[in-house]
Amino acid sequence: QKEVEQDPGPLSVPEGAIVSLNCTYSNSAFQYFMWYRQYSRKGPELLMYTYSSGNKEDGRFTAQVDKSSKYISLFIRDSQPSDSATYLCAMSFFLTTSGTYKYIFGTGTRLKVLA
Amino acid sequence: NAGVTQTPKFRILKIGQSMTLQCTQDMNHNYMYWYRQDPGMGLKLIYYSVGAGITDKGEVPNGYNVSRSTTEDFPLRLELAAPSQTSVYFCASSYGTRIGGYTFGSGTRLTVV
Structure with a gap:
């Protein structure tokens, strides 16, 4: 079982729709949760990060x-x-053996919003 | 403010050739990383560095080498290129690993033929 699972899509929606993107994970040690956006032929850019359970809004x-469900959206x-x-979702937790954080990326969900 | 700059953007190598992928950041980040991204496989960590003079292996280090002589630069060396190294390579940097995210470069698309 992969540590982080993400549906690859593609997901096509009409303009104005509400989109829901999800990741599940298996390791309860994950503490920090991030979402990145990657345009075609570009590097990922950080959209949002959260620490605790609950919601965080940005525009x-x-x-x-x-x-509790090991699920982020x-x-x-x-x-x-x-x-x-x-x-791409990403999550991290502290590795006591190395004194650094282990950072795992999901494989990414491709989204297409149709005009 | 350029962020993370990678060169070259594209490269075709023949099997057995060597090359260096360059990465420079101007944000004074201590931590730097090299990832490869293959279709459907996500981002895999090759090497990382927590500061000048300090590097360590990631998940997939075989066939690669790195050095970190300055805070700004973190080149990735491919020795004896193989078709399995065909991928998109991303360099990234961060202040630390505790929180927040990484700043990525725009990538180097490498094909080994």
């Missing part, structure tokens, strides 16, 4: 973490064609 984006409201990209 049209809401990140949700449910640690990214919601995009009023989706725009410019939101068309691949969205």
Whole structure:
């Protein structure tokens, strides 16, 4: 079982739709949760990060973490064609053996918002 | 503010050739990373560095080498290129690993033929 699972899509939605992107994870040690957006032929860029269970909102984006279910989500409201990209979840936890944080990326979900 | 700059953007190598992928950041980040991204496989960590003079292996270090002589630069060396090294390579940096995210470069698309 992969530590982080993410549906690869593609997910196609009409402009203005609410988009829900999800990741599940198996290791309860994960403490920090991130969402990155990656446009075609570009590097990932950080969208949001959260630490605890609950919701965090930033404009049209809401990140949700449910640690009891080991499930995180990214919601995009009023989706725009410019939101068309691949969205990667990422999560990290502290490794006592090395004194650093282990950082795991999901494989990404490809989103297409149709005008 | 350029962020993380990678060169070259594209490269075709023949099997057995060597090359260096360059990465420079101007944000004074201590931590730097090299990832490769293959279709459907996500980002895999090759090497990372927690500061000048300190490097360590990630998940997939075989066939690669790194050095970190300055805070700004973190080059990735491919020795004896193999078709399995065909991938998109991303360099990233961060202040630390505790919280927040990474700043990525725009990537180097490498094909080994």
